[in-house]
């Protein structure tokens with residue numbers, strides 16, 4: 001018997017090798033048959049890494065715990081940079097609610113191949129819950145494999161830490177979804193992903209809004225679609241939409257720019273201004289997207305709302321903008337929501353063709369200026385209230401000489417200028433991993449505020465990755 005408290009003798013490298021090769025074979029099996037030479041070659045790498053582990057261990061245990069994998073006792077933390085290395089493993093574990101996978105040394109190479117095939121199989125009609133997976137595992141005779149369910153508290157955990165993989169999972173899911181457009185779109189998974197987002201929003205809205213400061217993490221449209229989805233859901237929740245309505249809004253927001261995949265990259269990424277004929281092609285993305293979704297509506301459970309949002313998200317309240325929409329007099333509520341959010345995320349993202357990238361605070365000011373023409377005023381007001389004067393992620397200079405990043409707004413309107421701020425430099429400008437400060441805090445003797453934000457700074461000028469700091473607040 002193994003003593004579970006015994007420290008692992010496995011090296012960090014072996015643990016990393018096991019997880020990396022596991023990811024690679026899971027990825028390859030989605031594309032190749034199990035007898036493909038390329039797949040078999042990589043499977044042997046995985047097999048070799050496992051055997052290296054078995055030299056010191058009497059079992060290999062891969063465990064998912066929120067922001068890390070543990071291979072036996074060795075922690076392999078995932079973050080934006082290395083997420084891709086573990087992506088397939090994270091996806092399989094989350095999709096099947098697997099918490100721990102244990103492999104025993106009697107396992108043969110043949111059993112390992114069968115197990116990889118088993119794990120990657122998708123039978124969406126039947127669903128793939130943990131119970132079903134475990135039941136089928138027993139029926140499929142895998143004597144040297146054991147699965148344990150993701151503990152409930154981890155599974156439904158709504159801590160901030162698990163928002164990070166959910167964000168990244170969203171980007172990758174949308175990538176798969178958009179790439180598979182020619183065949184079929186797996187809206188079932190999109191729906192599940194949106195449900196987790198809604199759960200997270202319930203108690204960690206500020207953190208999720210903070211994550212939308214992640215820009216250009218992968219292709220622009222993917223990253224943008226995830227941000228638009230998160231912010232639309234947050235606004236929809238504040239407007240009192242029901243859960244089923246939020247799910248429809250979320251799907252619609254994810255798919256609003258699906259038509260862009262049919263627009264040539266030379267036009268999408270053209271530095272500088274588009275020529276009139278190029279602009280006309282670009283503007284077709286609304287029509288193309290709506291048409292695409294309308295054709296798939298019946299077979300793939302795409303809501304009517306998604307077709308409308310794809311069509312209407314560039315139309316202004318007076319029905320100007322594009323496309324010209326002669327028959328309707330008013331856009332749908334979801335289209336109006338996505339319009340506000342889409343505009344905000346677009347102008348706060350650096351793009352080759354945009355002369356200026358706005359900080360969150362500047363973006364709100366510009367939007368305020370253009371509000372009458374561009375947005376439905378009440379919706380815009382709710383958006384401003386949600387984002388606060390200094391939206392989460394704002395880099396703020398204080399009268400104390402310190403610099404910090406806004407991590408949460410103050411819910412009291414009277415204290416809108418006094419959010420919670422994580423200090424990142426001291427008064428001398430030296431970088432620090434400072435505490436989170438409540439800007440509403442007063443000196444008990446003088447009754448004066450201890451600190452006040454004097455201005456918002458441009459993170460790019462200071463070479464600061466705001467999201468790195470936001471994520472660090474939950475380490």
Ligand SMILES: [Fe+2]
Pocket residue numbers: 256257285313314
């Ligand atoms: Fe668009």
Ligand SMILES: [Fe+2]
Pocket residue numbers: 224256257342
């Ligand atoms: Fe967009």
